[in-house]
Amino acid sequence: MSEVTVPPAGAVPADANLADLAWDNVAQYPTDVLLSRQVDGKWVDVTAAQFGEDVAAAAKGLIGAGVRPGDRVGVMSHTRYEWTLLDFAIWTAGAVTVPVYETSSAEQVEWVLGNSEAVAVVVEDAALQKTVESVRANLPTLANLWQLEDGAIDKLGELGADVPDGTLDERRHTAGPDDLATIVYTSGTTGRPKGCQLTHRNLYSNVLATAATLSHVFSPGQSTLLFLPLAHVFGRIIQCGSIYSRVRLGHLPNVSDLPTAFAEFSPDFILAVPRVFEKIYTGAQQKARTEGKGGIFDRAERAAIAYSQALDTGRIPVTLKAEHALFDRLVYARLREALGGSCRAVLSGSAPLGERLGHFFRGIGVPVFEGYGLTETSPVATVNTLGQTRIGSVGRPIPGTTVRIAEDTEILIKGEQIFAGYWKNPEATAEAIDSDGWFHTGDLGALDADGYLSITGRKKELIVTAGGKNVAPAVLEDRVRAHGLISQCMVVGDKMPFVAALVTIDEDAFGPWKEKAGKPADATVTDLLDDQDLLAEVQTAIDDANKAVSRAESIRKFRIMPADFTEESGELTPTLKLRRSIVATARAADISALYS
Template identity: 30%
Template sequence: MVKLQNHIRNGRMACLITVWGGSTRYINEWIKEFIKERGDYMQNRTLAGMIQSQLKKYENRAENALYYKEGDEWKGISWKEFGERINNTARALLELGAEENEMIAIYSSNRPEWVISDYAIMSIRCSTVAIYATNTAEQAEYIVDDARCRIIFVDDQYQYDNVMQFYKGNSKIGYVIVFSRSVKIDENDENIMYVDDFYELGRKSNQEKELQRRLASITEDDIMSVIYTSGTTGDPKGAMHAHRSFFVEIDALNSRFPMGENDIEVVFLPLSHVYEKASSYWMHSQGATQYFCSDTNKIVEYFGEIRPTYMCGVPRLFEKMYAAIYAKMEKAGGIKKSIFDWGIDIGKQYEFAKFRGEKIPASLEFKHKVAHKMVLSTVRELLGGRLNFFSAGGAPLAKEIEEFFFGANIFIAQGYGLTETAPMGSCNAPKDFKFGTAGKPIDGNHIKIAEDGEVLIKGDNVFKGYWNKPEATAEAMTDDGYFKTGDIGMIDEDGFLKITDRKKDIIITANGKNIAPQLIESRIGQDYYFEQMVVFGDRQKYLTALIVPAFPALEEYAQDKGITYKDIPDLLT
């Protein structure tokens, strides 16, 4: 049945029915019921249609759709309220004269209003322009001007003050909607308002007929999101994505991972990034619940409070978790560390045997029960106790870290993708993985390796081009329609993709040796006392590492060793 669902989602209904054993009448009735349950978006697959279908399906559900932290308390937003806020926001945008295909900016950190505004924007056939909450006024102004945004949603005082620096200047911004009531705004300007007042504007609006007309007119190929690249090699470029782009990932994830109504995601990575944005769409398409992480420094604390089943993360997060756990064990030393190492080793043996489909020997079963009680359950409890899997991307993750968490029955699904590929191109899955790789290419896109080792991707997930930059778009594509990722990689004999480095990051030393710095950075970055590091040495005789120390860890070490400030000069001589 699951396989049938996946094929229907992919539009391959007829061919699968021909090989299904049993009653054709039963199959047809089930298909009708399935499509009815999933909503009209099954026939016209748009994200706006998807969320409207889910809101209707879950409007009376007891479990909340979204949670946010207010003080020390988690507060929920029901599916019914979620829908009301989306539609009120959409009608309010129509009241402001938002036209079809207009670009509307969101300049905010993670919070429920982010996803509410995003869905509202696409519901009126407009496009969301995501701006990182940490962007400066100058960076935000560039994006707003480039995308010609008239309307912008902002989060707190930092974003509001930044927008005010260009609001009445040469910017095209005409309306500013503020999420947080704590922000001090210019109340004499009727074009600046709090989001609560914006909801009320939409609630009293007579734009419902126009909203429904626009919802019905949205197509899979409409541009619904413009996500700006970091601009490390020049001005940021706005990658344009259609609804169709994100359904490639949704279909692929549904075929590889268990996810449903009882699952809980911690929204940790910024929603302004395509990685978390795509994950959020997948969560809502499956009826899962989201908790918004407002303070990333408290993520371990949130694990205990929320007890999530899923989360998107980046390698640095897992490296720091791994380093912190091992630093604690090193400090404990002796028998405690020996037991911990033994427990992790037994966990790996047990989980790999299960993955290979082997019969577990009675001796290993017994050892695993002991290891679980003494070691493995403790590691799982640090992450809430019921985590099914992490998703990891953004940079390569060391194999030993993947295996460590796997031993504790925590699967890290490392994948690969970019802003321009919405984002996933490949990923490991619980039943088909190889640690140390980025997994196999997903259905819906094709990956090949160019002669110079560059990874090339082609498929419906690939962006529609850079906004207002046709030359940059042409430069990013091959003649046969593949996107040039700029990453160096290989596909092994089993079909798994392995990324070795960025094409532009390859270091060529003075003696002509080519060195990929990412692996070095990843290995050294596992040290508990290092916060960040970068390796450089192009055209030099040797490599150099610039390291940012983890000062809280160093302070703890100094206290344990009785090292005071006056001792530092002696330590250095």
């Protein structure tokens, strides 16, 4: 199969915008609990009416501060109640949200806020305020900077005290479905993040389709604990889908608090990236072996995987049923308890999960519904769901979506969720969306006879770590190569827990460096691979490159190669560009050593 289309599940109202997701609940379900927020270490419920009051006060404050319809407003914070509050307040004021990762470097903050021409930004704490202040001289449009830990929400309330309700209501209806809702900056292969323009229709249609497809979790009375960054569109769609479906939404800023939070909040479903599942699995495995129960865990793992695989056939042997029931009491129940005891579904994306973990978690009673999408698809394009799961695939297209496999096996997508283009970058937009309206994902894949999509490779160079972080290698590689002693650098880390690099030494600069460092004149690079002075010199280049990116994107380890990449070896093109696949194959042992 080369193309599959799933009809829409519902239409975006002609005059709708995302603010309506909250305000419709205020009008129809004012006493329903929409969120829970942590206050003095306890979870406190927030009704639709209370949320509406908070949103109205903050939106009036933005209006009072001079934010106009269509203006861009930045939010730079960990995942917390105020992030969702501000998102809906910005939309209610008719403005556009610009998320900024709280881990961003000063250079990245300057680019995102400057390129988007943000007129205001709300940061979480003094450290983030200091980061913005360090580049504020280069941000001529930035008129307002508020800090959450310094009373930003109260200050907005004061600024909006004299704004009439009628003005707020007028602003709330300013934006239509095809107006801009948010600009989400995503890493590009040139190093500069590109601003994805997502309209209200893009996100609203994705909410409707996702909620219909995953109705067993997106329904009133369910709950979810959100701990992934809201600067990532994956977290934003769960936020919006939860508000739309009246799912009780909780926020957790610090993932190190997950065990306690799971126990206290007891979510019905969660959103996570594969790295989370890997940590849960390895943590349980290591604990079992430490307690002398490694053999039991290994048997329980085999039984869980076999049970899940048998579910696909519809025939579960009696002996396997009995073994599974035994391990459910001994092992699986404890693993489910680690997720709060009520979690019956996990939504996963950003990177491949792998069939082994997919079967393992379904086998213990926590099915992982793996999906696929990009920032440009707002973000969900395909997903596995209850009754329609094929482990190892990323599911079928969500309603209103068409997926096509091009002749070169690139995945092409059409649907209302396809973004409106890159902010101030018509050339990149034209490359991404063709004249027939197909979005070219840059990923390679295949559709089976039933329309399930599998990802087979990556056409573009963007690296996606196991934690789901998108990393553009060019910005790092260019900075590393800027060091006089270094010839080439190739950043690696796709599907790996962190970013690393292979580095080669410039032969012309090597001789002078050896003389200056007091090394033997006849020493080769191979002789000095473990030399502390050489390693320290390369580390200075790595440290400089890391200044341009967030910690999650930074190079954690590097390995010096004994020989340079060359055109003769096939590792460089005639224009001296890296042939990544060839380098990765030729240096596979070195790459493996970085993660051993």
